[in-house]
Amino acid sequence: MAVRNSSANFMDFNNYETEGFFDEMFEPDGRIRPHYQRLFESIERLNPDEFEIRRRYIDSAFLSQGVTFTVYHDSQGTERIFPFDVLPRIIPRTEWAHLEKGLTQRIVALNAFLHDIYHEQKIIKDGVIPASYILSAKQFCKEFVGTKVPRDIYVHISGSDLIRDGEGRYLVLEDNLRCPSGVSYMLESRQVLKRTFPRLFPTSEVEPVKQYPDELLRMLRYIAPSANPDPMVVILTPGVHNSAYFEHCFLAREMGIEIVEGRDLVVRNSHVFMRTTQGLKQVDVIYSRVSHEFLDPSVFRPDSMLGVPGLMNAYRAGNVALANAVGTGVADDKVMYYFVPRMIKYYMGEEPILPNVDTYLASEPQDMSYIMEHLPKLVVKSANEAGGYGMLIGPASTKAEIEEFRQMIKADPRNFIAQPTISLSRHPTWTDAGFEGRHVDLRPFVLYGDGVKIIPGGLTRVALRKGSLVVNSSQGGGSKDTWVLRNDS
Amino acid sequence: MLSRVANSLYWIGRYIERAENTARILDVNLQLLDDFEAYVDGVEEVFWEAIVQSTGDVELFREHHDGIDADGVTAFLTREAHNPNSIFSSVSSARENARMIRDQISEEMWECINEMYHFVRNEQEFLDNEETTNYDFFEEIKNYSYRFVGLMEATYFHSEGYKFLQVGRYLERADQTSRILDLKYFLPLPDGQQGGGTVDIAIWVAILRSSSAVDAFQSNRTGEADALNVSGFLILSQNFPRSIRYCLRQLEQQLRSISGTDEGFYANRAEKLAGRLMGDVAYASIDDIWEEGLHEFIDRVQLRLIGLNQSIYEEYFQLPAVDMEAEIAVQRSQQQ
Numbered sequence: 001m002a003v004r005n006s007s008a009n010f011m012d013f014n015n016y017e018t019e020g021f022f023d024e025m026f027e028p029d030g031r032i033r034p035h036y037q038r039l040f041e042s043i044e045r046l047n048p049d050e051f052e053i054r055r056r057y058i059d060s061a062f063l064s065q066g067v068t069f070t071v072y073h074d075s076q077g078t079e080r081i082f083p084f085d086v087l088p089r090i091i092p093r094t095e096w097a098h099l100e101k102g103l104t105q106r107i108v109a110l111n112a113f114l115h116d117i118y119h120e121q122k123i124i125k126d127g128v129i130p131a132s133y134i135l136s137a138k139q140f141c142k143e144f145v146g147t148k149v150p151r152d153i154y155v156h157i158s159g160s161d162l163i164r165d166g167e168g169r170y171l172v173l174e175d176n177l178r179c180p181s182g183v184s185y186m187l188e189s190r191q192v193l194k195r196t197f198p199r200l201f202p203t204s205e206v207e208p209v210k211q212y213p214d215e216l217l218r219m220l221r222y223i224a225p226s227a228n229p230d231p232m233v234v235i236l237t238p239g240v241h242n243s244a245y246f247e248h249c250f251l252a253r254e255m256g257i258e259i260v261e262g263r264d265l266v267v268r269n270s271h272v273f274m275r276t277t278q279g280l281k282q283v284d285v286i287y288s289r290v291s292h293e294f295l296d297p298s299v300f301r302p303d304s305m306l307g308v309p310g311l312m313n314a315y316r317a318g319n320v321a322l323a324n325a326v327g328t329g330v331a332d333d334k335v336m337y338y339f340v341p342r343m344i345k346y347y348m349g350e351e352p353i354l355p356n357v358d359t360y361l362a363s364e365p366q367d368m369s370y371i372m373e374h375l376p377k378l379v380v381k382s383a384n385e386a387g388g389y390g391m392l393i394g395p396a397s398t399k400a401e402i403e404e405f406r407q408m409i410k411a412d413p414r415n416f417i418a419q420p421t422i423s424l425s426r427h428p429t430w431t432d433a434g435f436e437g438r439h440v441d442l443r444p445f446v447l448y449g450d451g452v453k454i455i456p457g458g459l460t461r462v463a464l465r466k467g468s469l470v471v472n473s474s475q476g477g478g479s480k481d482t483w484v485l486r487n488d489s
Numbered sequence: 490m491l492s493r494v495a496n497s498l499y500w501i502g503r504y505i506e507r508a509e510n511t512a513r514i515l516d517v518n519l520q521l522l523d524d525f526e527a528y529v530d531g532v533e534e535v536f537w538e539a540i541v542q543s544t545g546d547v548e549l550f551r552e553h554h555d556g557i558d559a560d561g562v563t564a565f566l567t568r569e570a571h572n573p574n575s576i577f578s579s580v581s582s583a584r585e586n587a588r589m590i591r592d593q594i595s596e597e598m599w600e601c602i603n604e605m606y607h608f609v610r611n612e613q614e615f616l617d618n619e620e621t622t623n624y625d626f627f628e629e630i631k632n633y634s635y636r637f638v639g640l641m642e643a644t645y646f647h648s649e650g651y652k653f654l655q656v657g658r659y660l661e662r663a664d665q666t667s668r669i670l671d672l673k674y675f676l677p678l679p680d681g682q683q684g685g686g687t688v689d690i691a692i693w694v695a696i697l698r699s700s701s702a703v704d705a706f707q708s709n710r711t712g713e714a715d716a717l718n719v720s721g722f723l724i725l726s727q728n729f730p731r732s733i734r735y736c737l738r739q740l741e742q743q744l745r746s747i748s749g750t751d752e753g754f755y756a757n758r759a760e761k762l763a764g765r766l767m768g769d770v771a772y773a774s775i776d777d778i779w780e781e782g783l784h785e786f787i788d789r790v791q792l793r794l795i796g797l798n799q800s801i802y803e804e805y806f807q808l809p810a811v812d813m814e815a816e817i818a819v820q821r822s823q824q825q
Contacts, residue, residue, distance in 0.1 A: 063607070064600050064603055064604050065599075066600075240588055245588070253591070275492050278490075302817065309816040309817045310816070
């Protein structure tokens with residue numbers, strides 16, 4: 001139903017429709033959820049012209065700071081800012097505590113799983129996950145079975161994507177365990193929003209996020225080989241042409257560490273060094289934003305120009321730490337996702353706090369026939385793609401597209417999963433027609449070092465196209481600031 | 490500091506300075522042309538040709554332009570991407586380098602270069618405004634450069650990275666001042682005009698102006714703005730920050746401070762070349778220079794700056810070549 005209020009010349013929600021979706025700000029009957037009450041009042045007091053001026057200022061601030069991503073295949077080298085929506089997404093204390101518990105449980109289980117399959121492989125021997133699924137996973141690095149990693153931690157940095165179903169229940173959509181990006185947007189958006197709309201901020205009531213780089217550095221220092229108290233920590237980037245390069249630089253600057261490319265590093269006697277104007281300097285910890293198959297051309301892809309020959313020798317010898325560990329990708333394979341609830345039960349003896357979305361494995365005969373029958377209603381994902389690529393959204397696809405996927409699934413069942421179409425929750429978002437509901441997800445950022453730390457906040461991605469469920473920046477998505485409240489309202 | 494980072498800083502220093510100087514040359518030429526037309530008709534082509542010659546890019550220019558005129562040369566030096574020395578190319582390269590190492594410079598420095606880049610990219614939009622002209626555009630370029638230098642002084646850690654920026658900046662500036670002086674060589678006097686005559690003096694004054702040196706010249710010299718005095722000032726002044734001697738002195742000092750070497754000594758080939766070049770210039774008199782020929786002298790300085798650039802590269806930036814295949818083979822042999 002439509003949400004009403006009486007003021008005419010102010011920012012208003014007069015024509016806002018919740019249309020039967022779970023709305024983050026409004027109850028189904030149009031009442032404002034209590035934790036949005038203050039924000040709602042501040043928004044109403046804003047003058048629309050002033051609102052527009054400030055909104056534009058945000059765009060120009062992002063452009064002049066160069067908070068942009070590069071649009072590939074564009075000879076002009078067009079840079080776009082990641083569209084930012086002013087209205088923040090708000091999470092009350094209790095709800096956040098629930099998320100924190102659920103994410104911690106999940107990351108601990110995933111880490112236990114990685115340690116297990118790279119050592120004893122008990123979970124296979126006990127028949128909880130069929131061996132074939134693990135051994136056939138593209139990201140499983142059999143070369144690393146038996147390798148000890150510092151402090152037994154594999155997934156130091158992760159960002160699982162969460163969504164909410166029609167009842168507002170939080171579900172895990174996928175686990176990003178390799179190099180999830182977006183944390184710089186979380187930090188920059190908070191800063192710019194605070195500067196532009198200072199009055200929106202009940203400063204004392206919103207949990208800060210700016211400690212993230214410090215927490216990240218603390219974690220990276222914690223995993224240094226032989227507990228070196230003053231390790232040299234660097235961030236490894238594929239280079240300036242990578243679409244997340246801005247973020248790599250941002251984090252390096254915030255942490256006060258060097259950003260290096262493969263060509264800056266060299267391995268001698270199983271130790272890693274960087275090449276400086278004063279000669280070679282030893283490196284102890286690498287926060288890698290390079291996919292592992294490009295890390296070392298003497299072990300993985302020999303054609304990699306981004307890598308450092310011998311890096312894996314140094315890593316196996318325990319002379320350098322890598323975050324995340326090599327081989328974590330096996331656990332965010334979308335087929336492995338299906339088994340995460342079993343991992344939680346197996347390693348922790350607990351029920352999952354944050355459930356998965358119902359998932360069908362194309363390689364299981366029963367599931368396969370279900371998928372084939374219901375394809376136009378399902379979302380199909382290939383096991384190893386990210387960024388919204390390699391995906392079929394049945395209800396939004398043509399018959400030809402559906403048939404194409406049908407053949408692809410039949411040809412390579414191991415590579416596909418299917419899920420029912422979930423209608424993501426919606427959030428009021430500024431559009432040309434005033435505030436309208438747009439679908440959102442949530443990516444909180446999780447650090448695993450001396451314990452698990454989750455920064456209270458995260459990246460709320462919003463599908464800006466009306467009705468769209470795809471929130472990826474490469475496909476018309478934008479972002480929102482995410483406020484975790486110290487209290488419940 | 491990473492060699493790659495030092496290399497980028499050095500080139501940021503050079504590119505920003507280069508963009509500024511290209512703006513200076515174009516700016517002054519437009520003014521000169523206004524002055525000159527009072528004396529002689531049809532000199533435009535000679536003027537613009539001299540500009541292109543002083544930049545050393547005549548052939549490249551002819552590849553892309555049929556005749557020589559104000560619009561063609563201005564476009565070539567301002568916005569054409571195929572000219573690696575145009576303002577657009579210089580600023581784009583400065584920004585590309587800054588982007589690669591933006592964690593290594595201050596936020597303010599990065600924003601300055603980034604805004605400068607967006608300004609140059611939107612040149613047309615700026616000129617479409619009825620209240621703005623080419624002069625304003627060049628003025629803005631200079632202002633961005635001053636802002637950058639100011640931010641470098643005021644917001645940046647004055648350690649190794651700062652020194653590489655300074656080395657790049659002063660090397661480029663010495664080169665550019667020499668090019669501005671050389672302009673005179675390519676600019677024949679119109680018929681009936683002589684050295685020391687009205688037109689000759691007008692050109693020397695313009696050359697002073699393009700180096701922002703008019704006030705400094707006047708307060709330091711009682712003499713007229715003729716060939717000897719102006720060239721003497723722009724080459725040999727001890728204290729004017731755009732004179733070749735001053736730039737070489739800064740360059741030599743900054744280089745030595747990177748390696749921590751005392752004055753009068755050198756620790757590597759780059760310092761040796763810089764010291765010798767500085768000595769040659771510092772111990773020349775303006776009469777010696779004119780005896781050799783101003784153009785010949787300038788040519789020699791420019792060649793030695795190129796040599797110096799090369800030796801700085803070899804000393805600090807060049808990564809010892811890694812033979813990837815050999816490296817991979819060695820590392821494989823060490824795997825069990």
